[in-house]
Amino acid sequence: xxxxxxxxxxxxxxxxxxxxxxxxxxxxxxxxxxxxxxxxxxxxxxxxxxxxxxxxxxxxxxxxxxxxxxxxxxxxxxxxxxxxxxxxxxxxxxxxxxxxxxxxxxxxxxxxxxxxxxxxxxxxxxxxxxxxxxxxxxxxxxxxxxxxxxxxxxxxxxxxxxxxxxxxxxxxxxxxxxxxxxxxxxxxxxxxxxxxxxxxxxxxxxxxxxx
Numbered sequence: 001x002x003x004x005x006x007x008x009x010x011x012x013x014x015x016x017x018x019x020x021x022x023x024x025x026x027x028x029x030x031x032x033x034x035x036x037x038x039x040x041x042x043x044x045x046x047x048x049x050x051x052x053x054x055x056x057x058x059x060x061x062x063x064x065x066x067x068x069x070x071x072x073x074x075x076x077x078x079x080x081x082x083x084x085x086x087x088x089x090x091x092x093x094x095x096x097x098x099x100x101x102x103x104x105x106x107x108x109x110x111x112x113x114x115x116x117x118x119x120x121x122x123x124x125x126x127x128x129x130x131x132x133x134x135x136x137x138x139x140x141x142x143x144x145x146x147x148x149x150x151x152x153x154x155x156x157x158x159x160x161x162x163x164x165x166x167x168x169x170x171x172x173x174x175x176x177x178x179x180x181x182x183x184x185x186x187x188x189x190x191x192x193x194x195x196x197x198x199x200x201x202x203x204x205x206x207x208x209x210x211x
Contacts (some may be wrong), residue, residue: 003157003171004204006189009044011198012037018193018200020058020068020098021137021181024078028191028200030181031058031067036076039200041191050081057098057137058181059105066105066120068095073105073123087123090116097138097147097182108135108147115147130165133158137182137193141205148179148192155179157190157203171203 009028010018019031027038027047031054038048056068064084065076071093075085089095090107097108097115104126107116115129115138129145136148136155145162149155155178159169173179173192181193190203 001169001171001206003173005174005177005201006204007041007202008194009039009041009200009202010194012046015198017196018180018198019054020056021183021191021193021200022058022060022065022098023183023185023191024060024065025186028183029058029060029065029078030193030200031055036065036067036081041202048078050076050078052076052081052083056095057108059098059100061100061120066098066100068098068107071095073098073107075120085121087118087121090118090123090125096134096136096180099138099140099183101140106138106140106145108138110134110136115145129160129162131160132165132167136178136180139182139184139190141184141186146182146184146190148182150178150180150195157182157192169206171206177201 021030036050053069059066091109096110099106113131117126133149155173157171178195180195192201
């Protein structure tokens with residue numbers, strides 16, 4: 001199935017790459033290397049910026065942001081931008097997407113084609129799911145595990161079986177349109193980081209995927 005891109009945001013002044021991405025219920029936060037910035041998805045403008053390094057995935061647990069920076073995952077207070085804890089990232093620098101679900105962090109390992117469930121307090125790996133494509137963004141919604149892929153000019157968003165890794169559904173992005181970060185809004189949309197395009201895209205979540 002072709003991905004239904006319903007809105008594009010950006011590019012934004014001074015931002016040449018979108019790394020990780022998450023949604024806090026009102027704003028889309030995304031990492032741009034030396035900062036994490038917040039986008040108002042209704043107005044389309046940037047409304048906040050935190051001076052926190054962000055090289056890959058971003059997640060939100062309802063209170064705190066989690067941000068991959070090089071080989072570590074930082075726990076960040078979004079009100080102040082203060083890093084309040086740090087744990088090792090399982091891919092030791094080869095990490096990609098990040099999501100929060102079921103009281104744990106879920107970390108994509110890009111070239112190894114894996115998704116790890118880790119303990120958010122220690123970084124210990126609790127289980128590993130194998131994919132058959134490079135893993136970029138990761139998100140859970142309604143008990144479904146979705147992840148972005150990006151290899152060459154081909155990119156998609158796919159729903160996989162969290163036990164076997166089997167592909168259950170696939171949304172193909174247009175050629176040359178990559179997915180870096182990925183996050184569901186909990187309802188009708190996925191927000192997707194656009195990598196070096198500097199854009200964020202909203203993609204419609206398929207109705208048949210909803211329970």
